[in-house]
Amino acid sequence: MIEVRTVYQVKFGKIDQAIDLFRRLTSYLPDDVAVRAHYHLLSDISGPMYTLAEEFVLPSLTEWEASRERLFKHPEFANWFKGFQLFVEGGRQEFYTLEGECEDWSRPGVIVVRQNYRARQWQIRQAVDLLKRYGALMVDAGVGRKPRISTDMSGPMFQAVIEVEVEDLAEWETHRRSMFKRAEFQVWFVQLMNAVEAGAHEFYRVEA
Secondary structure, eight states: OEEEEEEEEEOTTOHHHHHHHHHTGGGGSOHHHHHHOEEEEEEESSSSSSEEEEEEEESOHHHHHHHHHHHHTSTTHHHHHHHHHHHEEEEEEEEEEESSOOOOOSSTTOEEEEEEEEEOTTOHHHHHHHHHHHHHHHHHHTSOEEEEEEEESSSSSSEEEEEEEESOHHHHHHHHHHHHTSHHHHHHHHHHHHHEEEEEEEEEEEOO
16 A cells, blocks of 8 residues: 655644635545545644645556546546635655554544654665564553554665554643553564664644
8 A cells, every 4th residue: 555645834823724625625536535544634733834744655657657647537636626726835745654554543633653764875665664563562551542553665775664553642641651650662662773873753633
């Protein structure tokens, strides 16, 4: 499975209008594509303000390209794009390989915690294996649910990402601090330091 992630910079103060606009987009997808695709729309709660992230997960890049062309030809797309131009200033596109199955986030309103790691040179597979263990640790400790791991197909090399769903940031922070005290986490973290050299957190709210 591949994830195409498009991160938009929305015009200042126009995030609600942009969210309403993007929620309409999935209704333009052909039925056979909608069945296979996972679509997520997320808004920032950290980083640059008025950021909107759109994610499409499909079996292959070929299918994504074909779906995009069919979407562009939808009779309502031209009108939709006029609204897009009113609310969006710019953006960037990122491509990832999903390292496992894709499970949809449970519902709008939950928070996605996205941790981006830069693996040491040629250590990406070791980093992925460690993040799989990390996901299991987080679930067991009540830190987050539905761990999802992806690796770069574009941009800087040796990037590995793990995302989890949480009810709120207070729950995430409280359970995370308890997890840090566990012996298995401390062993895992020593191994992680040998495989990665940097990392960053991002927080998003699921909109669709």
